[in-house]
Every structure is written in C-alpha cells, then in structure tokens.
Amino acid sequence: MHKRFDHQAIESKWQEKWKENGLYDAGERDDNKEKEYVLVEWPYPSGNLHIGHWYAFAVPDIYVRYKRMLGNQVLYPMGFDAFGLPAENAAIKHNLNPREWTEKNIEYMRSQLDSMGNAFSWDKTTSSTDPEYYKWTQWMFTEFFKNDLAYRGEAIVNWDPIDNTVIANEQVLPDGTSERSGAIVEKKKMPQWMLKITDFADDLIDDLEDLNWPEHIKDAQRNWIGRSEGAEIDFELSFGQKVTVFTTRPDTLFGATYMVLAPEHELVQKYKDDIANWSEVEAYIEASRQKDERDRQDNTKEKTGVKLEGVSATNPASGEEIPVYIADYVLAGYGTGAIMAVPAHDERDFAFAQKFGIEVKQVVAGGEELPYAGMGTLISSGKFDGLSSEEAKENIVKEVGGRMTNTYRLRDWSIGRQRYWGVPIPIVYDPEGKAHPVPEEHLPWTLPEDVDFKPTGEAPLAKSAELKARTEEIFGEGWTPEVETMDTFVDSSWYFLRYLDNQNKDNLVSPEAQKSWMQVDMYFGGAEHTTMHLLYSRFWQKALHRLGLVTHNEPYLKRANHGMILGPDGNKMSKSKGNVVDPDEQVKSVGADTVKLYLAFMGPYEDNSYPWDPNGVVGLRRFLERVYGLGEHIAQEESEEMTSLLHKTIKKVRYDIAEFKFNTAISAMMVYVNKAEKENLTKESYLTLVKLLAPFAPHLTEEIWSVYDLEGSIHSSPYPEYDESLARDKEVTIGVQINGKMRGEITLSPTASEGEALELVKKVDVLMARLHQKEIMKVIYVPGRILNLIVKE
C-alpha cells in the first residue's frame, strides 16, 4: 500500500530550515576536507524557470549532495548572466529600464530556484550586471588592452540586421543566420574591438590533451580552431610586387599553373593601374561583395572569377610565367587571402581551370584520374622527381625560400556590440582619436542611464550626455568615450573565478581563494556551448594566466554536456507548439523531489535528448510513496538476502552516481524497495536506504530522518558504505549452453568448481534429455558466468 505524503508542506518546511541554517553555504575553506568545485552554467534571468533549468541544475545536485555526504567541502554556486538583449527588448516593449526588469526577474527566479531544493552555495553568488562584478570585467579588458591582447582593428564583421549589432563568428550558424535572432547575417567592414584568441590557438588545441573531457567535445574544439599545417610561399608578380600564398601541399608547387587572389585582397586595389581590364575586375569585386555569406559559401555553384589582364606571376619552382585571377572561392580572411592553384591535385582548382581553359599539369603520380588530391611520388618536378609527397614538402619550401607554418580557421573574437544593456567598453579617446584605457580608479565605468536605447544601428551610448560629460570632466575637453558595450560571452568567460571571492573589493579574485577552490572539478552544461562559451572561457583563463593574474592555465578539469528535455510530442518545447511543460505546475502537483527524480531517471546524464512523459513522472512519485510507506515493514530482523541486497545496492548506487548514471542508481534502489516490500527490513536498513536516496530526494528523506528523531540534517550525515563480503553473492544462477545455445540454468556458488557444476547439470532433466547418448567433447566453464558444453551432434 502506498503511503501518500504532503509534498508541499514537507518541501517548503525543509527549504526554509535549510536556508535559515545556511546548510549549503560553502563557507570558509576547511583544509581538512577535500574540496569539490561543481559548476553549472549560470542562467539568463528571463523571468521564468523552465524545465531545462531543472535538468541543468537539479540533476547535478545529486552529484553535489553525494560528494557532500562523502565528506567533501563542496562549492556549488549559482548566479545570473544578466546582461543581454532580451532585457533590452523587454524594456523597449514595456517602456521601462532593463535594470528594473532584470532585478525583478532575478528576484523571482531566485524563489523558483529555491523551490528546487538544491544545495546551492548561495553565499558565493554573483551577477554579471552588478557593478562590483563588471568593474572587474572592465579591469581585465584594460589589462588585455595594455598587453596587446585587446585591440581595435578594421575587420570584416558579421552584422545582424534584426538585433542591429555586430556578432562574433561563433554566433553565426552554419546556414549563415544569427544564433540569436535568426536573421541572415550580413558582412560589413568596420572598426572593431577584438580579443586575440588566435594568439592562443595552439595552446587551446594542445592543452586539451590533459583535460578529462569527453573526446567528442575536444574534437569539436579542435575542429573549430581548425589548425592546418602547411607553408607560406612567395610568388613574384610581373610588376615586382611579392604575393604570399598559403598551401598545405607545397609538394605540388611545380603543378601550380595559375594563382588566385581573393577579391578583397589589398594588392588588387593597390595595383589597379597595372590591370588592363580594371573595369571588368572592379565589377566582379562589387558583385562578390553583394553576395551574402550563404551564396558565397555554396560550393555546389559553378566557380566564377576574372583574369587580371596584364598581370602575371612567376612560379618560384618551375620559373614559369602563370596567369593571375581573382575569384571568390578564395577567402580574404583565411590563410593569406591568396593561393597557388594546382588544378591537377585540387578539386576546386581543377573545376576552375576547366572553365577558364587553364593548363593542368600533373606532378604527383598516384590516382588514376585527375584531379588527384592524395599523396604520391613526384613527377615533372625537376630534381625532386621520385621523392614522396611527404619528403618533398619541406625540401621544396626550402628551395624556394618559403617557410613551414600553420594557419587556423579560428578568427579573433570581436566583442563590440552596438547595443545598450551590456558592459561599457572602458576606453576613452583623446582629441587625436587615440584610445586610452579608463584607469582602475574610475572603474566601474558605469553604464549611463540617460539613454534612449531603441535600436537604430548606432550604438545607444553615443546618445548619453552623462557619459560624454563624465569623460570630459575626468579626462579633459575634447576627449570622447567609447560607446560600444561588450558581448555577453565576455561576462560568462570568468564567472567561475568571481564565485570564489564574490565579496572581494580589491581584486577580481584573491590568489588564496584560487588556491582553495580552483580548478573547477566538474562542469555540467549544454552542448550548444562547445565552441562558444567553453572556448572563450578557456581563452580568457589562458590570457589571464599569461599576464600572471591567475594561478591556473585551464579552468575546467572535467566536463559533461547534457541534452535537452523535449515536449511530450518529441519536439523541442515551444509556446507555439503548445508542448511546454511548466516545472512550477509539476512541483505543485507531484513535488520537487519527484520532478528531480524523474529527470534523473529518464536516461544517462549525457548529450542526449529525452521527451517528457507525463505518465513517467507518476511512476517516480509512486516510488517515493513506497519508500515512505516502507517504514511499516520494519521488523526486528531481516533475511540474509535482504542484507546482501542492501549492500549490493549501496555499491551500485555509489558507483553509478560517480559515473553520472543516475538512472541505473535509481533503478537499483527500486529493486531493493520492491523486495523489501515483500519481506521485512530492519530499522537500520531502512534508514540506510533513506540516506542512499537522500541526494535524489532531499526533502522527503530529510522528513523521514526527522520522524525518526535523528540528529542534525540527513544531508550532513555520512553516505552509506558497503561491506564487500556482504555485497557478494553466495549463490548465482548461471546459464547452461549446449553448443553455444542457451538450454537451461543451474544455481551454484560463484566459486564452485567445474566438477560441481557438471554434477548439478545431471539434476536438470531438460539438459540431460538433450545430452542423452551424446559425447561431451569440451567444457567451457566460467565461474559465476556460464557453462557451455560442446557435444558431438
């Protein structure tokens, strides 16, 4: 019989008590305890908690509580990533200040987060919009500026015409639309604040080696950074100018029969007087500029380009004169923006050469037909004939005075945003237009309030009289403020540091606090951050480390991505589809413990999506009621099997939590409860079960703990240990195969001998009938696993 409990009364009662006692505060670091820093991605305060937040915060809480009960001092902080466009857009819509809107949301979300009953270290909380937080965001930016890691550069940027702002490469989706607004991204050339993430490209790849991250996440980062190993080689143009190309295949240099410059290549404009067909060339440049990024990247389209009449280049290996083209299949932003084209050994060059009637010269023997892009033996390459591609590479580069080098897909991170609700970039310009960092004494360089922030494409801070006056007052007449704000990914690139020392007025984080808590031991978060947040924050930490501002070179030791909770129909939850599951309603009807337990039970906590099943939730509620009702099965004694099963269960639950396999941990406890209900169990065993369940259902277990009048909180009690000898089976049932087919089973000690096993077979009629008058040729016996009898048919 299930025993119902009043989850609303129980949950609010314990949540209040825990809060009163500060039970989960991280507190002062106690060096007698091992530390564990568990991080989850801080939420944007949209004003309403959704089921994804539950999945992201309540399930890791199982691990957090488990670690606490193991005796670790655990830091499990929560804060708010509160700058960004939604607040600004909501403020425009409701005609109020983004700060008001944000603060109201934070307050409300805080109460929703409390209803989860998680063991958050609220004493360490912070918010990106708190001036005491963004003061340090700005300070680090000025340090980067002083050390050439932040710079103002003319760059081709991604312009989002809906949000009216620049966005970073990482924020453009593969289909050329904006990750935020969905707008088709336009390319614009404009001055931009950039961070030199490319300086760390090699470190960002190489240091992955030592991280305990899933391989697929590392792969995705390596891919994103896109290191390719090759060489830079100089070609001389007919009017004496040198052009450098990048190639991964210097071994094919003798086969380079033409050269291509990107339409945006600076030399094209510079030497327009030398180009005989300039008007045609100019028209092509204009046309390719008009194409949006999607068209330009569509490699299924026919190649286009224009020959630069009157211009030629010299192949430095063969000495041959070769024609020069501009074509938009060569990208200005990658490599050197110029290529040597080898039609015989590159598919794209081949297609282009076919169309324009350019010579195809094979220099690598290998494939049956051209173009052949593989490696092979060199031919028609002068003194290099007969060498393998690999051998030839460096030799040829040396011969022509080139240099081996790497190039990367990764671009510097553009962080300037032409919007209001963000961290002001702490830069002022002197009357000559030179940029200066705002000195530390004037930080935080506050976000002005006197701004009409409706998006016009122009940065809203430009309209602030206060900011302008402030700048002139501090720096002098004619000085002007920078009016852009920072990408919100900057805010979240270092929040894990501020949590450690959230009250520190003199430093972003003290070395002592870092020594106590760094690095993040376990970082749970969404898969969508693999090439954005995770890459940015690794860069940030490395940049700080290079400047000697932090103690560690990498922020996160271990990482697990989780997936998404889908609507009951299997689709992504959305208001328009009407498939949104409201966690508040669920908490009200079945309770926080049940919601958490259900989310943990759906499947392993990994990058996989699960549909919400309204019936499934009920099953977990039933389980909790059975645990609650199990108190009525308490007896003076219990069977040996019950004791053994308990120890097996403890072993499995401990193992599974450590592996984030919360689903099988729960099912193991279900198995135990199912059996205990049919028999009896001692009070001691019952309370052991309750402790085992405590990380999964913190409210109900605390309630049961108090009913039995036990000291303190269950969540401060030690997690159950198991006795290996009791957890071991005395008897096991194993399968018996005849010629590899399962034909029966026998029950015996896991250490029984082969002879004993064969004796037992004789007692099984079914098996004996099969074996009748047959000779056993071979016996395979794996104790505790299988008995396989090979007979002559």
Added chain:
RNA sequence: GCCCAGGUGGUGGAAUCGGUAGACACGAGGGACUUAAAAUCCCUUGCCUUUCAAACGGCGUGCGGGUUCAAUUCCCGCCCUGGGCACCA
C-alpha cells in the same frame, strides 16, 4: 565531402571485463477491491509457428560478412538518424 556520437520490445531505457539480451519504469491486457470511478494490490506482457494451454520449437540488439565454445559488446563493408565543420587552399 571531412570529423564525432548513436541505431536494442508499443515507449524511455538496462546489460560495468566477450558470458542467461530486454533490469527498472511507463504503457497495454486480465483479475481483486468499489454502487461506480480514481487510487491501490495481484498476474501477464520481445516477436513468430503450432497449441485448450504450452515448449524441452524457431527467430531476435539497423543491414551483410567475419573472428570466437560464446558477439548488443571485437573486426571488415554498408545503410540510416543526430551533432560539428566545410570553396579553409
């Protein structure tokens, strides 16, 4: 095209080292209790053949091969789904 992850009952999933495939939960079917319904309890539930019932029958972890006494697990070749990258030289 390249890189990564995955494909198991009606559903979510389990099988930790190559050793009884389908734990646990949901759903479904049958029964008990009830005036009735809900809740709860008990039984059945991978598929197929034959059967009153069944099995000591056959099949079965995307498909086709292979290794092995034994394969969801290892190897080779495919197909499909999801994710990342992509005119990146």
